[in-house]
Amino acid sequence: MPGVEESIIFLAEEGPGKVLRNTLLTLARSLAGFTLGTAAALALGLLYTLGPLARETLRAVNTVLQSVSVLVWVVVLVMLFGVLSPLPPVLVAALVALPIMLSSLLSGLESANPRLLELAAVLGAGRWSLYKDFLLPSLLPSLVGAGRAALGAALRISVVAEAFGSSGGIGYMIASYYSLAEPRGVFAWGLLLVTLMVALDKLVLERLEEWARRWAALPRQQ
Template sequence: MGWIYLIIFLFILWIALERTYPYAIPSLSSVALYIEIQGIISIARNVFKTLENTFLGFALSFALAMISLIAYHINLHLRSFITALNTFIQSISVLVWSIIFVIIYGVTSGLPPIFVVSATSYPILLSIGISGMQSIEGKYRELFKVFGAKKRHELLYLIIPGTLPYLIGGSRAAIGSALRITVVAEALGASGGIGYMLLYSYDLGYKQGVFAWSILLVLLMILLDEAVLKPIEGWSRRWMN
């Protein structure tokens, strides 16, 4: 019922804003017409491009987070370095990363959105992983020491399998953030995707296009969260328990 109430509220709000600001807010019919003109192929191509950028960037950040967590466990000096590195990367904004990667790879390259997503998702996953690792170490590390387990056995049979559910559970927040970040990166430097189409529509003065692509982005995020990320998070919580 909550979604029905929300749809009714948004519909009424849109109509009210359209009548109050007709020069800025397009009608629902004009937005629907824009989507129809764009066609299913064009929309699907740009949506899949955004999803591709998001998941490639997330996969890279997930791999980097796992490597960092292994290093974090191995050595106290590496633990201090990774903690400082995590804080440093968290302090860099999406805009800065976007500009840096566009300068390096160019506006038409497909790499900037992927690397921007990776750079911004990495500290989220790393923070979640560190928290999970500390929890696992506090519960079971002494037990492993009692049985005389070697460092590599502790890593293979305790740290990695124990931390993995935390990372998978945290992927819901990381992927959701990554999808929003991808759109920003595509707007600043890409040749396709929802973010690119948003900026393209804005530059040409197509307010219908701006709202149409915004609606598609919101629907994509809701669908991804409800159909994929929530079940994965629930599964990871059962694994942890």
């Protein structure tokens, strides 16, 4: 097994252009999938407020999404769009992020503060205004926390889709060196993925979650 130092040397030999290009490609696909999954979760959250039938339907849909293996999504999407299509990594990331965000959103909507609903009714807020101006801001800390987990999962899973079929990215590089029986390449690009995930979590997501918690605590302090 190659060591950390040997893996870093291998990456240096790959060249900064190649490393940066594939890293940014994986990151862009993961962010696109996460954004798509989050947008879908927010749209479904609005449907959740329509009534009991909508709530039961969304609970069932969320259960199905959580039950389907990621491997199934990857294989099906690669079969549908082709090996070299850029869509499978993005869509797989979206399908992984969606149930994480949706679970947090539905849980928050179910336990919404009744006083908040009463205030919205007194102010004459419609369904869209209630959802956008009252419910979502109150759920911001939990949604940011779920987003932290969802983005990390999206990044991990998009790499799997890249390994199955893609024209670039960290997963593609890992699969390529595996097929060439080059363990240094596998470990080097794997180390790069771990470094990217840790840096993204510590430098961006953790600080964003701390900001959301402080923002939610401001009214209580006043």
